[in-house]
Amino acid sequence: MINTEIFEKYIISLFPMPTEKANFFAKQFEPILLSKNEFLLKEGKISKVTHFLESGFIRSFTLDTNGNEVTTNIFSAPCFVNDFLSFFKQQPTKENIQALTACNLFRMNYDDIQVYFHSFPEFREFGRIMLVTNYSLLHERILGMIKDTAEIRYLKMLEQHKDIFKNVPLKIIASYLGITDSSLSRIRKEIAQK
Amino acid sequence: MINTEIFEKYIISLFPMPTEKANFFAKQFEPILLSKNEFLLKEGKISKVTHFLESGFIRSFTLDTNGNEVTTNIFSAPCFVNDFLSFFKQQPTKENIQALTACNLFRMNYDDIQVYFHSFPEFREFGRIMLVTNYSLLHERILGMIKDTAEIRYLKMLEQHKDIFKNVPLKIIASYLGITDSSLSRIRKEIAQK
DNA sequence: CAATTTACTTGTCATTTGGCAAGAAATCAT
DNA sequence: ATGATTTCTTGCCAAATGACAAGTAAATTG
Numbered sequence: 001m002i003n004t005e006i007f008e009k010y011i012i013s014l015f016p017m018p019t020e021k022a023n024f025f026a027k028q029f030e031p032i033l034l035s036k037n038e039f040l041l042k043e044g045k046i047s048k049v050t051h052f053l054e055s056g057f058i059r060s061f062t063l064d065t066n067g068n069e070v071t072t073n074i075f076s077a078p079c080f081v082n083d084f085l086s087f088f089k090q091q092p093t094k095e096n097i098q099a100l101t102a103c104n105l106f107r108m109n110y111d112d113i114q115v116y117f118h119s120f121p122e123f124r125e126f127g128r129i130m131l132v133t134n135y136s137l138l139h140e141r142i143l144g145m146i147k148d149t150a151e152i153r154y155l156k157m158l159e160q161h162k163d164i165f166k167n168v169p170l171k172i173i174a175s176y177l178g179i180t181d182s183s184l185s186r187i188r189k190e191i192a193q194k
Numbered sequence: 195m196i197n198t199e200i201f202e203k204y205i206i207s208l209f210p211m212p213t214e215k216a217n218f219f220a221k222q223f224e225p226i227l228l229s230k231n232e233f234l235l236k237e238g239k240i241s242k243v244t245h246f247l248e249s250g251f252i253r254s255f256t257l258d259t260n261g262n263e264v265t266t267n268i269f270s271a272p273c274f275v276n277d278f279l280s281f282f283k284q285q286p287t288k289e290n291i292q293a294l295t296a297c298n299l300f301r302m303n304y305d306d307i308q309v310y311f312h313s314f315p316e317f318r319e320f321g322r323i324m325l326v327t328n329y330s331l332l333h334e335r336i337l338g339m340i341k342d343t344a345e346i347r348y349l350k351m352l353e354q355h356k357d358i359f360k361n362v363p364l365k366i367i368a369s370y371l372g373i374t375d376s377s378l379s380r381i382r383k384e385i386a387q388k
Numbered sequence: 389c390a391a392t393t394t395a396c397t398t399g400t401c402a403t404t405t406g407g408c409a410a411g412a413a414a415t416c417a418t
Numbered sequence: 419a420t421g422a423t424t425t426c427t428t429g430c431c432a433a434a435t436g437a438c439a440a441g442t443a444a445a446t447t448g
Contacts (some may be wrong), residue, residue, distance in 0.1 A: 344404080344405080373405070373406090374406060376405085377404080380405085
């Protein structure tokens with residue numbers, strides 16, 4: 001018997017509903033394991049599956065014009081992991097999604113999601129909230145990029161996601177913050193000396 | 195008789211539907227005029243109305259910790275203008291939305307939008323596409339902030355929105371690009387000398 | 389456990405950007 | 419039109435960040 005408790009709690013936290021209903025939704029997903037460095041999605045492919053990350057860490061990245069990897073996102077359980085654009089528009093993705101640690105996931109494919117969206121208003125509403133929530137996070141990030149210094153962006157992230165710093169290489173994080181790993185190292189040194 | 199042709203074409207371009215249907219939707223909105231410097235929304239208020247901008251330019255901005263205005267968005271007709279977060283979550287906004295030029299708009303309030311969302315699947319679908327589209331734009335912008343230099347961000351914007359440069363002060367644009375007006379001025383000088 | 393790879397730090401120097409102030413140019417209001 | 423305001427540019431210097439390379443530490447692999 002698969003334990004979907006974490007998943008259910010996550011669903012309820014975003015969109016309150018009876019436990020039985022959340023359990024029903026969670027059960028429609030298929031549990032899978034991912035080992036470190038495995039990919040969920042590669043650039044150019046169309047995202048056919050959406051994932052809920054129950055435990056572990058995942059990054060998404062793309063290549064800049066010089067061929068360097070740029071971290072676009074760092075996913076820390078529990079959360080949904082996906083390229084929403086590729087998934088909802090069924091168009092080729094520009095990103096790669098890769099496990100940074102071993103992960104436990106639940107997945108559901110696009111066609112099934114569509115069926116549930118049509119059949120269950122709560123499911124549809126849940127999807128909308130997901131989108132708005134992610135939009136909100138992106139928006140906050142843009143604001144941070146414009147009005148905060150790299151040091152403040154670092155400190156905010158440290159405060160909000162200490163778990164990521166314990167499990168993800170600094171160079172991945174630095175890239176996510178929009179700076180080089182050298183710069184992040186210097187910023188950390190500065191802070192430590194205070 | 196109000197001419198909603200631009201509005202209709204915009205709707206159809208995002209989500210193909212018969213002209214009559216688009217016309218019907220457009221007609222449900224109320225036309226309004228906005229003069230330069232007028233506000234559509236002020237920080238702390240809940241966005242009760244969503245707007246379609248038929249002509250004109252609008253900015254959204256917030257204040258940083260030093261009290262400086264930071265441009266969060268520049269809206270160039272035709273497009274929808276709104277704080278999606280405040281509107282869809284009905285929570286207080288952190289932004290101000292202000293006309294940069296005289297504007298022609300169409301508006302609809304939250305309650306009516308909800309009614310149409312429930313009654314018309316196309317309307318609902320259109321709303322979802324709006325959200326995904328805006329998410330997409332934000333995503334592109336984040337990527338640019340991380341992997342492009344200020345000069346490249348400027349050039350990309352110039353290429354995609356020449357109209358904005360003809361109608362919006364550079365200091366507003368500089369802030370949107372995440373740099374000071376002095377820096378933008380220097381970047382423009384550099385480019386001109388090539 | 390030894391070898392190899394990966395992660396992290398640090399130094400040097402160049403480049404980018406910011407802060408501030410002054411002045412020129414353009415726009416606006418009366 | 420003219421005086422006031424806003425916008426834009428520019429110079430100067432300081433601060434932040436990048437690029438590259440070297441060296442150390444840590445993790446991984448066989």
